[in-house]
Amino acid sequence: MVDTPTADTPREPDITHINPAAGETWFGHPRQLARLFTTEMWERFGYYGMRALLTLYLTKHFIFGDRAATGLYGGFTALVYLTPLVGGYLADQYLGSKRSVKFGAIMMAIGYFTLCFGGQTAKPFAMIDGQRYEVQVQEAKGDVLRYVVDKGQKLQIRGNDDGTVSLLAPDGSTTRTVAKGSFDSDAERSPFFVTIMLIALSLVSVGNGFFKPNISTMVGELYAQGDRRRDSGFTIFYMGINLGSLGSQILCPILADTVGWWAGFGLAAIGMLVSWSLIQFDGGKLSGYGEPPARSGPDRAIPIYIGALIAVPVLYFLFTNLMNAAPQVPGSGFVGYLASLSLMGKLLFGTFVVSIPGILIWSFVVGDKREFQMMLAAMVLIVFNVVFWTLFEQAGSSLTLFADRNTDLSVFGLFSISAPQTQFFNAFFIVTLAPLMSILWTTLARRGIEPSIPIKFGLALMGVGAGFLFLVWGAAFVGPDFKVGIWWLAGLYLIHSVAELCISPVGLSMITKLSIARVVGLMMGVWFLSISVAQYVAGIVAQFASVDTVGGQVTNLKVSLDTYTGTFTTIAEVAIVLGALLLLLSWPLKKWMHGVT
Numbered sequence: 057m058v059d060t061p062t063a064d065t066p067r068e069p070d071i072t073h074i075n076p077a078a079g080e081t082w083f084g085h086p087r088q089l090a091r092l093f094t095t096e097m098w099e100r101f102g103y104y105g106m107r108a109l110l111t112l113y114l115t116k117h118f119i120f121g122d123r124a125a126t127g128l129y130g131g132f133t134a135l136v137y138l139t140p141l142v143g144g145y146l147a148d149q150y151l152g153s154k155r156s157v158k159f160g161a162i163m164m165a166i167g168y169f170t171l172c173f174g175g176q177t178a179k180p181f182a183m184i185d186g187q188r189y190e191v192q193v194q195e196a197k198g199d200v201l202r203y204v205v206d207k208g209q210k211l212q213i214r215g216n217d218d219g220t221v222s223l224l225a226p227d228g229s230t231t232r233t234v235a236k237g238s239f240d241s242d243a244e245r246s247p248f249f250v251t252i253m254l255i256a257l258s259l260v261s262v263g264n265g266f267f268k269p270n271i272s273t274m275v276g277e278l279y280a281q282g283d284r285r286r287d288s289g290f291t292i293f294y295m296g297i298n299l300g301s302l303g304s305q306i307l308c309p310i311l312a313d314t315v316g317w318w319a320g321f322g323l324a325a326i327g328m329l330v331s332w333s334l335i336q337f338d339g340g341k342l343s344g345y346g347e348p349p350a351r352s353g354p355d356r357a358i359p360i361y362i363g364a365l366i367a368v369p370v371l372y373f374l375f376t377n378l379m380n381a382a383p384q385v386p387g388s389g390f391v392g393y394l395a396s397l398s399l400m401g402k403l404l405f406g407t408f409v410v411s412i413p414g415i416l417i418w419s420f421v422v423g424d425k426r427e428f429q430m431m432l433a434a435m436v437l438i439v440f441n442v443v444f445w446t447l448f449e450q451a452g453s454s455l456t457l458f459a460d461r462n463t464d465l466s467v468f469g470l471f472s473i474s475a476p477q478t479q480f481f482n483a484f485f486i487v488t489l490a491p492l493m494s495i496l497w498t499t500l501a502r503r504g505i506e507p508s509i510p511i512k513f514g515l516a517l518m519g520v521g522a523g524f525l526f527l528v529w530g531a532a533f534v535g536p537d538f539k540v541g542i543w544w545l546a547g548l549y550l551i552h553s554v555a556e557l558c559i560s561p562v563g564l565s566m567i568t569k570l571s572i573a574r575v576v577g578l579m580m581g582v583w584f585l586s587i588s589v590a591q592y593v594a595g596i597v598a599q600f601a602s603v604d605t606v607g608g609q610v611t612n613l614k615v616s617l618d619t620y621t622g623t624f625t626t627i628a629e630v631a632i633v634l635g636a637l638l639l640l641l642s643w644p645l646k647k648w649m650h651g652v653t
Contacts, residue, residue, distance in 0.1 A: 085289050086278040088342055093293055095334045096271050097300035099161065102328035104483070105304030106168055106260070107133075108476040109312050109320050111456050113171075115608050117317055118250065119178040119243035122602035124379060126453040130595015131378045131400055132257050133449065135371060138404070138588040139265025141581050144273075146266075150356045153270035153277075154335065154346030159361060160270070161332035163263025168325035170256035172318035175249035180606060182213070183240040191241070191606055202606045215604065215611030241606040251372075258371035262364050274346040294561075295490070298483045300327075305480035313474050374400045401592060408589050411582050412439070419572055427572050429648035433510075434570040434579065436645060438586045440513055440638055444559055445590035446597060447520045447631050448552060451479055453598035454623070455545070461603070461610050462531075462617045464539040473542070481546050485553035493557045508653065509566050510645040512558045514638035519555025521631030523548040524624040531621045538613035569652045597627065 082090045110132070114125035147156040180191040182204050189204040191213075203210040204223060211223040211231060219236035275293050279286040304327060312320030335342070348355075381398040397405065412435055419431040459465065460475035467473060500506040507515065530544025563583065571579040601623040603616045610616045 083292070085285055085292065088278055088345060089275065089289055089292065091334055091338060091341055092271060092275050092278075093296040095157070095331050096293060097296035098327045098331035098334070099164070099267060099271070100297045100300035101304040102164065102168055102324040102326075102331065103260075103264070104301035104479070105308030105324035105327065106171065106321060107452055108305045108309055108456075108479045109317065111453050112460060112476060113174070113312075113317055115457070115605070117174055117177050118245050118253070119180055119605075119608045121241075121605060122457065123599045126457075126598035126602070127595045128257075128375065128379060129453050130592050130598065131375060131398070132261065133452070133594070134400065134404060134588045134592035135261040135374070136264050136268075137584055137591055139261050140269040141265075141584055143265035143267070144269035146360055147270045147273070148349070150348065150351070150360060152346050152348035153273045154342065155348065155357060156266045156270040157274070157346070158332060158335050159364070160263040160266030160268070161328060161335065163364070164260050164267065165263075165325050165328040165332060167256045167259030167263060168321050168328055170252060170259060171321040172325070173249070173252055174317055175246050175252075178243035178245035180241065180243045180608070182606060183242070184234055185238050193606075193609065200609045202609060202611065213606050213611055215615060217612065217615060221611065241604065243608075254372050254375045255368065257375060258368045261371050262367050266364070270346065274342070277345050291490075291494070295487060298486045298490075302480055302483035302487060305483060306477055309474045309476035312476070374398070404585070404589050404592050408442075408582075408585055411585070415575065415578070415582065419575075422574075423572055426650055430570045430650055430652065431572060433645045433648040434567060436641065437510065437513055437566065438583060440517065440634065441559070441563060441583070442586045442590045442593070443631070443634055444513070444517050444520060444555075445587055446593045447517075447524075447627050448556065449591055449594040450598060450627070451482060451549075451552075453595060454601040454620070455548075457601070457603075458620045459545060462534075462539055462613060462620060463545055464537070464541050467542065478542070478545055478549075481549035482553055482556075485550050486556065489553055489557060493554070506653075508642060508646045509562055509649070510638060510642035512562060514635045514642060516555040516559035517631050517635030517638060519551055519558065519635075521628040521635065523551035523555070524628040524631070526551060528621050528624050528628065531617060534617065538617045540617075566652070570649060597623075600626075 080087045111125055111129050114120045114128060115122065120128070143156060143160065147153050151159075180193065180202075182189045182191050184204070189206060192203045192205060192210065194201050194203070202213045204213060205211075206223075209225075211225060214222045214224055216222060216233075221234040221239040222230045223232045223234065225231045272290075272293070275290060276286070279289060304324065308320040308323050310320075311323050378398040378400050381401075382396055416428075416431060416435055420428050423431065456475055456479065459478040463475070463478070465472045465474065465478070497506055527540065527544050527548045530540045530547070534540055567579050567583045568576055601620050603610050603619050605611070
């Protein structure tokens with residue numbers, strides 16, 4: 057999970073109120089940490105519960121095609137990591153962290169509750185040689201079958217390996233074979249409920265911008281400058297993130313499957329309300345923490361809240377533009393690809409592409425040789441950071457669809473889990489392995505052989521590739537059902553979790569240590585921008601694994617498996633090659649970092 061707390065933000069904590077060390081403690085830390093830990097745990101419970109459902113909600117309830125669903129998912133997660141830049145600034149300058157967290161929690165809870173109102177499931181239809189046919193989806197002996205209705209007769213749809221589609225009579229005989237490209241599937245969905253869904257995602261994006269950066273800031277305020285408990289306090293806080301996501305990624309899908317989508321999103325909303333109540337009704341325990349900065353003039357909270365509400369339709373416009381972006385014209389090349397991007401994509405890529413060389417040129421002009429080299433090393437690692445999270449973040453999109461379509465979800469034949477629940481593997485392995493990895497790094501550091509930051513980044517990239525290769529290897533052992541055993545998918549998440557622990561805990565700290573003091577805040581913004589770009593590109597990468605569906609279901613599991621394994625193999629090759637390249641660059645990068653570890 058890309059949820060590293062901002063332990064090393066450039067902002068100095070406000071420690072003018074009391075000496076936290078003089079009060080009661082919780083496991084040796086200020087007691088307020090327990091409340092902030094629990095607040096973050098329930099907020100992440102809501103967010104990851106919603107995220108576990110989102111892609112399948114788009115493909116099964118609204119019956120969007122894979123390309124539209126994964127593209128929208130990528131755009132949403134990109135905004136989730138972009139809006140904290142604005143939310144953090146407004147808290148610093150005007151609101152204070154506590155009011156920002158409470159406002160963000162309310163916005164997110166409203167967003168989750170809004171997702172509960174999805175209306176009726178979209179009605180699928182097929183266009184065959186320009187003529188529209190009703191599509192019916194039925195379950196028979198555990199299989200999901202799809203039919204077109206032609207003059208009252210139900211003809212089963214079967215996709216063929218060569219891209220053609222066969223229409224089968226009740227006796228199994230082929231009544232018609234539709235040529236490749238002549239069968240198109242879509243759905244009749246309510247524009248009103250699509251609008252409701254996009255507004256909900258916009259509310260969550262805005263609310264997250266106020267909540268995410270500022271709860272971490274409040275944790276930082278618990279510790280005086282130089283307090284050695286600070287890093288271990290953030291480690292405890294980080295565990296709350298993963299404990300919350302672990303619980304929700306099990307419970308929300310259960311409710312979605314047994315009761316309905318609304319129940320899964322409703323549970324996420326309840327978790328978010330619990331998070332809000334812990335801050336709103338703190339009994340004075342957080343008094344003096346996260347307060348607004350001392351400024352002359354009127355309180356600007358109300359105008360900021362109104363501005364946040366105005367931002368919701370702006371984000372809604374970005375989502376609709378993303379969904380309506382024209383496909384790239386074949387043969388138009390890289391320029392044509394950029395021109396085909398949505399407005400959100402152009403803004404993200406344009407800002408990132410301009411900021412990297414721009415900051416480097418500035419640091420070359422105003423800094424000395426040492427400062428420029430350190431900034432250059434930071435920028436190289438930021439670029440590789442984009443690649444890592446682009447590939448890692450297939451979990452919520454293409455890997456969830458793979459789990460739904462081409463994974464045997466039976467656990468030792470005793471029970472089965474649902475496709476969204478497979479995302480809990482990452483949180484489980486992070487909670488389990490984080491202490492072990494910490495001991496490993498400490499032991500290696502004591503012996504003077506701890507890998508440098510560039511080597512850890514390179515190992516993380518190669519680890520992502522190794523995880524995908526492991527899953528592709530498992531695909532070689534599928535049976536006639538073209539489904540991979542769940543333990544191959546669990547193995548991928550195990551490898552990916554180890555890779556995440558190589559890169560996630562050191563990123564923010566690395567940026568603050570390598571940056572020229574005058575632009576630390578700007579560099580933090582570029583770091584979060586890199587993660588936002590990665591989320592957007594992750595949606596684009598997931599589109600390469602798109603599979604033709606009818607009524608939200610694939611028509612040929614062999615074609616589906618071949619598509620996924622082909623995409624995952626390419627991802628693995630790219631990750632391993634780039635990881636090896638970074639390992640080769642680790643020596644000059646370490647030299648440019650001038651002792652930063």
